[in-house]
Amino acid sequence: MPRMSKIEKFAAIRRDLAAGMSGRAIEEKYRVGRRTVSAAMASALPPPRKDMPPRGSKLDPFKPVIDEILRADLDAPRKQRHTVRRIFHRLLDEHGMDNVSYQVLRTYVADRKPKIRAEVGRVPVKVFFPQTHRPGAEAEVDFGEVAINLRGEQVTCTLFPFRMSFSGKAVHRIFASGGQEAFFEGHVHALKTLGGVPTGKVRYDNLRAAVAKVLGFSRQRIETQRWTAFRSHYGLDVFYCRPGIEGAHEKGGVEGDIGWPSRMVGANRARCRPT
Structure with a gap:
């Protein structure tokens, strides 16, 4: 059977139900569960996809510390502000951070720094979208x-x-x-x-x-x-x-x-x- 979109599958299930095919036969034909058949019977449109809960990160316990450092840097002289590498070593030495890569910290700081500046009214909010895409998504x-x-x-x-x-x-x-x-x-x-x-x-x-x-x-x-x-x-x-x-x-x-x-x-x- 050719691959069908979810809308096409719902339409096909509804058509077979109207023709008198049993629910069990439809489940076997389209390899779906009873809930899918019931959902197709109730509506021609598939239910909206549920958003996946955000995955936790080993950096999460240290994010408040990083935010505090970035906020303090707003009023510090330019030469005394933290680089990402300096923040990384402070977290290792002073807060016992472990198993967190430098790149993960660098990505978080790059995303969080302009938002913190916006929160205190230093610059207008500007959001940039990374040019990475998932197959079949965007x-x-x-x-x-x-x-x-x-x-x-x-x-x-x-x-x-x-x-x-x-x-x-x-x-x-x-x-x-x-x-x-x-x-x-x-x-x-x-x-x-x-x-x-x-x-x-x-x-x-x-x-x-x-x-x-x-x-x-x-x-x-x-x-x-x-x-x-x-x-x-x-x-x-x-x-x-x-x-x-x-x-x-x-x-x-x-x-x-x-x-x-x-x-x-x-x-x-x-x-x-x-x-």
Whole structure:
């Protein structure tokens, strides 16, 4: 049996239940448990995934000490502030830290130091997302105008790219218009081609097909009702990038897909220009 997404599996289970197949037969056919069959019977949409509890770290008992050192450094002369290596040796010598690598401490300090400065009002809060991705988890979407050569004539169309962040595998579809129906059809085509829905965040900018209003420079959005229903049906976990240039890097993998056809048209025109 080909691998199915959870939504497709729920739909298949509901179809077999309606056809009169027994619950035990469905469990064996799809290799699922009784709870999955009951959940599919109750709703066409799978229940939301439960967030895994954060894993403990051997550094946890020493984090209050590290935070105290970082706070004290805010008012200390520059040359007397702690480097990560100095904090590491203090924890070893003064607090009995053991089996904690230098790299783990370095990562924590790099993440915590700007947040501590923000807590006391020294700098505005800026959050950066590491460019590491899990297989099948994160993805990026864009939707914008492109110029293509159609039967020798330059035509403006709309390109929908859907790119997986880990593998870089992308699905593209060109539409004659940039309406909401085309935006939805692009998703349906991409998810069908990829064989499922990403398990993590899907990044978007402030597309009119999805966002009715941007609330300031935050990540809060008032979505269009049809988009909310659509993404809820497919179980898409949406992440909205910051407006303007501050958010451009947050989905850089797909940004170039929109400009690529136009650049190719320009390059072809330049090569064909008479001398």
